[in-house]
Amino acid sequence: MHHDTPSEFAPPEPTIGRRVAQLRKRRGFSQEQLAELAGLSVGVIQKIEQGGNARVETYHAIARVLRVRTVWFTSPENPEPAPTNHRNGVLLDIRAAINPPAGLSGRLFSADPTPPNLRMLESAVLTIAHDYQENRYDDVARTAPAVVRSAHAHVHVLSGEEQQQAVRLRADALQLTGRYLIQIREHDLAMVALRDALADAIQVGDQALAAAAIGQQGWALLRQARFDEVEDLCRTTAEAIEPRMSKATPEELSAWGYLLMRAAAAAARNNRQHEAAEMQNLAETAARRLRTERDAVGHMRFGPATAAINGMQNDLIADRPDVALRKSEAIDISGVTPNTKQRHELDKAKAQLLLGDDEAAETTLHGLRATAPAWLQQQRAARDIGEDLWAEANKKRTPSAKLRELADFLGVPL
Structure with missing residues (x-):
């Protein structure tokens, strides 16, 4: 039943006094310092923080020192500067590139009069991958839409083997754009890019690139807490592409192990520890066969360290921070991607926090x-x-x- 009254479990709105005290502490002021800088008595600050009222001129003086608008004390807005519309402009360009409108003849991609050049297109895709790994997200946001549009144009005008190569590059550009969108929490838009990347990979018969797109879908779904779907998607795909160990190529082992890691991560977060351990063991088996970190299709890297870091995360989720931290100290992270290394450090911080x-x-x-x-x-x-x-x-x-x-x-x- 719908009720207009707030839930009894909802946290109460902070009082003006509490908001003043919180922001004062955030800015690093004592009550005495705030009073002096605002030209007020310490008693006035103490009275406000204890729940008393004051004139608007008093709030204005306090707000000036604490660097917020006066109305912030009585409204729920963030005290920090409001974000600009830069993000919306960036996303508008990406949306136009990866999700254009469709007519009777199909999707309406913008025309590109530039003559096709597959070598330049491949170089541009590699630039996006490099910028992403180096955390240059503004560069990715600026470059990716143009590269995706160029890839669409190449596919449209080329034929035969050249067209197949263009489709493969488009799949690569789309999955990289999807990864960026997941990073900035635009999950639904990311799924559009990743589904198209998967369709392109399947069209050209590139199983490893298809596995990369599926694994990235798993990441997007993980960020939305859709754990059952992630486990089912990645596990069934891993089963479908499971290689024969005696003849498996590094690319096949990487794709298989990567999907198993995603499935294990979902199971761990879904309180299915036994299933998580089974899939994590299989992922580590694939990693041991590789012996070292290997570059995989989709600009990923997989190997013993990457698999071990995933296992450490699962221990952390299972409320074993001591085990996770002990494992983390034994992992040689020198060969993993920058993103994986950063995630590993963040997991260490969480383990350290849980251990006090x-x-x-x-x-x-x-x-x-x-x-x-x-x-x-x-x-x-x-x-x-x-x-x-x-x-x-x-x-x-x-x-x-x-x-x-x-x-x-x-x-x-x-």
């Missing part, structure tokens, strides 16, 4: 902020860790300037 080592967890996050700021800001898990660190610091002491900066950077709510 807040200082180590904060240090790990500071390290990630220094080396991969664009990536870190996209990680909901990082913000969750930041929230826990902030809450614990407020219980024990006034949060340090470094933690305040980190909380603001991660978007930790007040």
Whole structure:
């Protein structure tokens, strides 16, 4: 039954006094410092924070010091500057490239008068892959739509083997665009790109590229907590492409192991620990056959370290942070992709936090902020860790300037 009244379980809206106190602490001021900078008495600040009322001029003076609009104290908006419409402009271009309108003759791709050049198209796809791995997301967002449109044009005007090569490059460009969209949480749009990438890979008979597109779909679905679907999708695909170990190529082993990792991750998150362990063991079997990290189709990398990192994540999810941290220290991450290395560090921070080592967890996050700021800001898990660190610091002491900066950077709510 629908009720207009809020749920009894909904958290109460913070009072004006609580909001003032929270933001004062975030900015690193004591009550005395805020009072001095605002030209008020300490008693006025104490009265407000204890739930008392004040004139609007008083709130204005406090807001000026705390660098927010005066109305923030009585509205639920974020105190930080509002985002620009840059993201919407970027997504508009990507949507037009990967999901154009359709007419009676099919989808209406924009015309491209530029003569086809497969070598240049391949170079452009590789540039997107490199920018993605180096966390240059703005560059990916600017480049990907043009490359996808160019790939569509190549497929349209070419024929025979050249057209097949163009289809394969389009699949590659689409799955890279899908990965970027997952990173910025545009999951539904990512699924459009990945389904088309899969269709192209199937059309040219590229099983490894198809497996990469399916695995990326699994990642998008994982981010939406659709665990049953991920496990079923990746497990059944892995079963369909399972190679004969004695004759398997590195590409076949990588594709198979990668899908099993995704399935194991979904099972672990779905509290199916036995199934997760079985699939993780198979993934590690494939990794051991490779002996080292190998570049796989779809600009992925798979091997013993990548598989071990996935196993560490599963231990963390199963509430075994001590086991996860012990495993993490034994993993040689030198050969994994930058994205995998960053995820590994974030998992370490979570394990450190769960084991009560807040200082180590904060240090790990500071390290990630220094080396991969664009990536870190996209990680909901990082913000969750930041929230826990902030809450614990407020219980024990006034949060340090470094933690305040980190909380603001991660978007930790007040």
